[in-house]
Structures are given as C-alpha cells and as structure tokens.
Amino acid sequence: MSANIKHININNINIPVIFEEQKSLPILNLQLIFKNSGYIKDKNSLGLASLSSRVLNEGTKELGSVKFSEILDNNAITIHSSIGFETLTIELSSLKEKSTLAISSLNQLLKSPNLSKDTLEKVKTLAIGNLKRKENDFDDVASKGLNTLLYSGTALANPSSGTIESIKKIELKNIDDFLKSSLVLNNLTIVAGGDISFNELENALKPILKELKNGVIEESKRIEFVSKKEEKELLKETEQAYIYFGSNFNVKIDDENNYKAKVASFILGGSGFGSRLMEEIRVKRGLAYSAYASIGINRLYSNFSGYLQTKNESASQAKELVSSIVEEFVKNGATQDELNAAKSFLVGSEPLRTETLAQRLNRAFMLYFKGLSQDFPQKELELIQSLSLEDLNNYIKTHTELNNLTFFIVRK
DSSP, X not given: OOOEEEEEEETTEEEEEEEEEOOSSSEEEEEEEEETOSGGXXXXXXXXXXXXXXXXXXXXXXXXXXXXXXHHHHTTOEEEEEEOSSXXXXXXXXXXXXXXXXXXXXXXXXXXXOOSHHHHHHXXXXXXXXXXXXXXXXHHHHHHHHHHHHTTTSGGGSOTTOOHHHHHHOOHHHHHHHHHHHSSGGGXXXXXXXXXXXXXXXXXXXXXXXXXXXXXXXXOOOOOOOOOSEEEEEEOSOSEEEEEEEEEOOOOTXXXXXXXXHHHHIIIIISSTTSHHHIIIIITTOXXXXXXXXXXXXXXXXXXXXXXXXXXXXXXXXHHHHHHHHHHHHHHOXXXXXXXXXXXXXXXXXXXXXXXXXXXXXXXXXXXXXXXXXXXXXXXXXXXXXXXXXXXXXXHHHOGGGGSOEEEEEEO
C-alpha cells in the first residue's frame, strides 16, 4: 500500500491529488491544503490566518454554527480547519455511506462560510481568551520569545495566533479578503484516501472545485536569518526555569547531504534517552527531566532548536551546559556507538512510520510539498546505512553556525 500522485484538471489547472485507495475500512479521509495561506501571510495583521481558519469552523451563513454542527455530528462527519506556517487545511472525515453528505456539506461551507459580525465577535473572543490563558503557559511564552529573538524581521518571528491587540483590530473584510485570496485552485493540493476509487473521488469533488476561483500563483521566498550568541531573560513567578534555544542551520531542502543532518540531529538531541543532550543534562547531572533539540529542514528555512526545563537556581548552569555540549559536538562529532544506535533506530523504526493510511498520506504530501521524490525515504535510509563515522563527523564540523545559539529563558 502506498499513496500516489494524480491530478484533477479544472479550468486548465492540474490540481495535484495525493491519493490512496484502501478498502479495509469503510471511511473517507479528505484534506484540502491551500499553500501560501498560513500565518506567513499575516504580515501586518497578526492572527489573521488563525482567525480566518476559526471562522471556517463556524458553519455556513445559512445554517449557522449550531445547525451545521448538528448535521455533521448526527452523521458522524468531521470538517475542521487549521493553519500552519505556510498552509491552511480543511480536513473532512466520514463513513463511506455518509461521504455524499459530507462532501456536500464541505461544498456549502466553501461557498458560504459564516461571515457575520456575530461570528467575528465570537471567534475574536475565543482567540483573545486563549491568548490570555497562555500568558501563564511559560513553555509557550519562552517559545514565542525565542522566535521573536531568533527570527527577528521575518514572518517566523510572528506568533501564529497573533496578539490581543492585533486580534482586536481585525475586521470582517480582512477575513473575507483573506479567504477569497487563499481558497483558490492555484494554491490547492488535495490529499485523500479510504474506501473510494479515484474516479469516484474526482466526480465527487469536481462540483466543489468548479466553484473555486483560479487565483494568483504565489511563490514564497526563502527565509534567511543568522543567529547570534545572545540571551534574553523574562522574569516571572515560576517554580522552574524554561530554557529555549536555537540557531540557523545552513542547508536547503534539496541538499544531497541532508541525511547526515538527520543522523546528527538524532544523536545530538532528537532521540530522547540516549541523545547527547539528555545523557549529559539529565542522566549525568540530573538538571532536567528532559532535554530535546533537533535540526529542522523545511521548504523555506532550516534551523536548529531545542528546549529544557530546570530548577531556577540551575538555569545558568543548564544554559552553559547546552552551549558546551553543542560546541563539543561540532568540534569532535559523534562516536561510533552513537552512530550505530542511530542507524539501528532510524532503519528499524521505518515500518512504524507508514502503518496507517493517515501516516502514508501525510508522508506523501510532505514529500510532494518539499519537492522530493516519493522514493526519497527509502533512498535516504540506504544512505544512512552506508554512512561512515568519518563522513558524518566531517559534515558536523562544517556546521559551526550551531555554536551561535540564541537563548530565551523564563525564570523566577
């Protein structure tokens, strides 16, 4: 079983469809994923993408939120909208026998979302309430603080949910304009699977797709940033210190050596127990319950980031220890035992990453979205299996930018 890439042609636009037919369960899973429609698009209206997504979860203008939800609930149908950095996703799931009603409901939602003053005030109130609750979520505070510091001047510095002040300023017209410019064919990728043939899916979706505008083809530019050795503290009444850190990582999504970064990331901080950070910070010194860090290689940017929690009195020691562990790793690289353990886990756990339909569809979409071939994971594992310690450590030593760690710490 595996997902395939097909296309549906609407208005001379070939819309990519990540598709897998699976008859073992009588279900339909469908995602409409609109790129260039996440909070990267907020610009001066922070939280606009998030608020627009919330409006799509409030039913249609004709039925309203309650009646629309009742229809879905009574038929075991789920339709939910969410945003990421680059994307807005509308996800649908239903039993096969209810798929016609589910797709019809999705069509109604896209044609007539519940854009009204009452809806706007409701989602604003919910968004502001959520932001106020998170003021005492110090993991969230530290994470946002690091983003503001590390990615200063870029869209990555912006909070995905906006701020209380920015949410208050958003008007109904802003939401309407955002949805009209985002929910368009040129932004769309479809991800679908379940007990349905591709022809059935195509015939069911064409009435929806014909209602969407072509839209403008938007190409997002790569986000460049350079980290510095700097630190900022925020003092709060907290029982422990929250330490978040990160740096830039100088690679692009199509770099042929990215498999080495995956191994290095696993060894340094991504593997939980057994990782260099966990062993040095928790196991040997007992400074934290957990310590995690990873290298992220994305379509528009790459970074290294991590976090840990420790006692307030241990914050400075833990922060210095993170810096010294990373510096030592860049200077001397990994050990043969660490490389062997990484190979065993990454290769051995591969079947667990494609067990379910949702996992396979998500992987296929991410590969397509990043411009990678569908057989990339298999080729990557083959390269990892043959990776020598010398090649890995030579690669690690070239990435001295990891030493330029930016820290944001919330402590008492």
